[in-house]
Amino acid sequence: MKDTLGVLLAGGAGERLYPLTRDRAKPAVTFGGIYRIIDVTLSNCINSDLRKVHILTQYKALSLNRHIREGWSNLVSRHLGEFIEILPPMKRVSDNWYLGTADAVYQNIYSIGSEQPRRVLVLSGDHIYKMNYELMLQQHVDAGADVTLATILIDPSETSRFGVVEIDREGRIVGFLEKPQQTDIRSPYNPRMVSGSMGVYLFNTDVLLPILLKDAEDPNSSHDFGHDILPRIVDEYRVYSFNFVDENKKEALYWRDVGTLEAYYEANMDVVSVSPVFNLYDKEWPIRTHQRQYPPAKFVFAEPGRRGEAVDSIVCMGCIVSGGAVKNSLLSPDVRVNSYAEVDASIVFSHVNIGRHCRIRRAIVDRDVHIPEGTVIGYDPESDRQNYFVTESGITVVTRDYSLFESPVPVDYFTSE
Numbered sequence: 001m002k003d004t005l006g007v008l009l010a011g012g013a014g015e016r017l018y019p020l021t022r023d024r025a026k027p028a029v030t031f032g033g034i035y036r037i038i039d040v041t042l043s044n045c046i047n048s049d050l051r052k053v054h055i056l057t058q059y060k061a062l063s064l065n066r067h068i069r070e071g072w073s074n075l076v077s078r079h080l081g082e083f084i085e086i087l088p089p090m091k092r093v094s095d096n097w098y099l100g101t102a103d104a105v106y107q108n109i110y111s112i113g114s115e116q117p118r119r120v121l122v123l124s125g126d127h128i129y130k131m132n133y134e135l136m137l138q139q140h141v142d143a144g145a146d147v148t149l150a151t152i153l154i155d156p157s158e159t160s161r162f163g164v165v166e167i168d169r170e171g172r173i174v175g176f177l178e179k180p181q182q183t184d185i186r187s188p189y190n191p192r193m194v195s196g197s198m199g200v201y202l203f204n205t206d207v208l209l210p211i212l213l214k215d216a217e218d219p220n221s222s223h224d225f226g227h228d229i230l231p232r233i234v235d236e237y238r239v240y241s242f243n244f245v246d247e248n249k250k251e252a253l254y255w256r257d258v259g260t261l262e263a264y265y266e267a268n269m270d271v272v273s274v275s276p277v278f279n280l281y282d283k284e285w286p287i288r289t290h291q292r293q294y295p296p297a298k299f300v301f302a303e304p305g306r307r308g309e310a311v312d313s314i315v316c317m318g319c320i321v322s323g324g325a326v327k328n329s330l331l332s333p334d335v336r337v338n339s340y341a342e343v344d345a346s347i348v349f350s351h352v353n354i355g356r357h358c359r360i361r362r363a364i365v366d367r368d369v370h371i372p373e374g375t376v377i378g379y380d381p382e383s384d385r386q387n388y389f390v391t392e393s394g395i396t397v398v399t400r401d402y403s404l405f406e407s408p409v410p411v412d413y414f415t416s417e
Contacts, residue, residue: 001050001134004202005117007105008045010038010125011058011089011098016260019389019399020366025057026259027125028064030349030367032271032280032287033316033332036067037258038125039289042084046075047247047285048133050121051082054111056104058089058097071290087111093216103223106212112205120208122201122225128267128278129198129255130247130285136202139242146207146237149173149230150200152244152255153193159183161257162196163226165241173239176231189243198244198255201225207237247285254278261391265364268347272314272330294318294333306339324354332367346378363396371398 014026021029027038038055045053057064065086076082087108089097098104105112105122112120119140121133131150140148151165159180166175166185176197177183187195203211211229215221221228233239248254254277258264270276280287294317299308301323310326316333323339332350337343341358349367354360358371361378365371377384377396384390389397 001048001137003118004050004052004121004137005112005115005119005205006045006050006053006121006123006133007108007112008038008041008053008055008123008125009101009104010055010061010064011104012126013059014126014259017258017264019397020261020264020364021060022399023060025059025061025064028061028067029264030332030347031128031258031264031268033314033330034291035287035289036064037128038064038067039071039287040128040130041123041125042072043285043287044129044131044133044247045084045123046288048131050133051076051080051084052115052117053084054087054108055085055125056087056098056108058104061086061088067290071288075288100223100227101225102212102215102221102229105208106216106223109209109212113209117205120203120205122203124199126259127199127255127257129244130282131198131200132245132247133200133202135245136200136242140202140240143171143240144238145202145240146204147233147239148202148242149239150198150202150244151187151195151241152198152253153187153190154196156182156186156194159194159196162194163230165195165197167195167241171240171243173234173241176226176234178226178231195241195243197226197230199226201230202242248277248279248282250277250279252277261364261395261397262393265347265395268330269328269345272312272328274312291317292333297321301339308337338373344378362394363398366397366399368400369398 010027014021028036031037072084164177164183165173167188168174169188187193246253256267258267297315297319299321301308306323308321308323312328313326314330318334319331321337324337324341326343328345329343330347334350335348335352337354338356340356341354344361346360346363348365351368352365353370355373357374359376363378381390381394384396
């Protein structure tokens with residue numbers, strides 16, 4: 001992997017995760033209590049011995065930048081030529097902000113060229129999965145490929161969510177359709193399934209750069225890998241599929257795009273469950289992050305009707321469950337659940353105070369929120385819509401503006417998340 005440069009796309013606006021992305025970039029959104037979404041892909045890089053990574057940011061990247069600086073910069077050695085580096089839009093080759101995934105890479109073509117890598121691995125910063133990119137690289141080299149796409153077996157009913165790849169018996173890609181409603185294409189790896197693109201692309205650098213230059217000059221292009229570049233190059237270059245090898249090591253392959261509130265909520269509820277599909281506790285494939293210093297979690301009071309407890313839940317450091325009950329939920333660092341409060345099937349971000357006698361169910365509570373005593377959330381969707389953001393499936397999202405004038409202490413909006 002020493003001759004390979006990782007380019008991690010982390011600049012999307014994240015509209016489908018609104019309002020969680022109103023003040024932060026999508027890859028910076030909390031996942032699994034102590035992590036950010038981007039930590040999963042970066043952990044894949046480190047575990048795969050990929051130690052040269054450019055992270056391309058754009059929207060609301062302040063907390064993301066701080067997280068990378070505090071938690072990831074020290075994991076690699078500058079003395080050995082390694083780096084995990086933030087690259088904001090610099091407009092060196094264009095007057096535009098990033099117009100698409102391919103344009104984002106194109107606008108950083110000088111940064112790529114200055115590293116002189118033999119190969120470039122393009123990654124997304126908002127997917128949850130475990131993958132050894134070194135296995136993909138080895139197949140790429142063995143096949144003499146110009147481009148290799150990571151693909152995953154999907155049910156034919158899910159093709160509208162993926163780029164669909166047509167693969168011959170030797171693993172070479174001979175066709176690419178971006179999110180078709182339906183298709184008769186089937187995978188050679190399983191004739192009942194379809195091979196979908198995972199958004200992981202490995203290019204030989206001498207192939208990637210002219211492709212990007214040609215695409216940038218095309219006024220009819222949307223400058224996106226899936227929509228524009230990949231469908232065009234399958235006939236001109238040796239493009240191969242790498243069938244996903246899941247380092248999660250469960251019966252079902254795990255790859256999740258957590259770009260919607262429903263998908264994000266379900267992925268977090270999975271890690272809370274008794275037997276999660278996505279394993280955060282795998283010592284052979286650790287997920288890394290930056291953690292601040294907090295005291296241990298604490299549970300107090302054991303009186304009838306006032307018992308501090310949490311069951312089937314993840315409770316992070318710095319939390320105090322003070323006579324409240326937490327069930328099937330995830331408490332991020334520095335959360336306080338006060339007496340007689342009930343929290344069920346919810347995701348609570350950092351620095352949240354839940355007042356006495358509150359009842360909260362199927363909710364996502366953003367950081368720095370103070371929920372006043374006796375508040376009920378998640379039991380009456382129509383009532384919730386008057387005060388909060390509620391999804392079609394009934395997940396209530398409580399953001400910090402809700403508590404702007406009710407917080408017991410002033411909220412400092414300039415502190416890092």
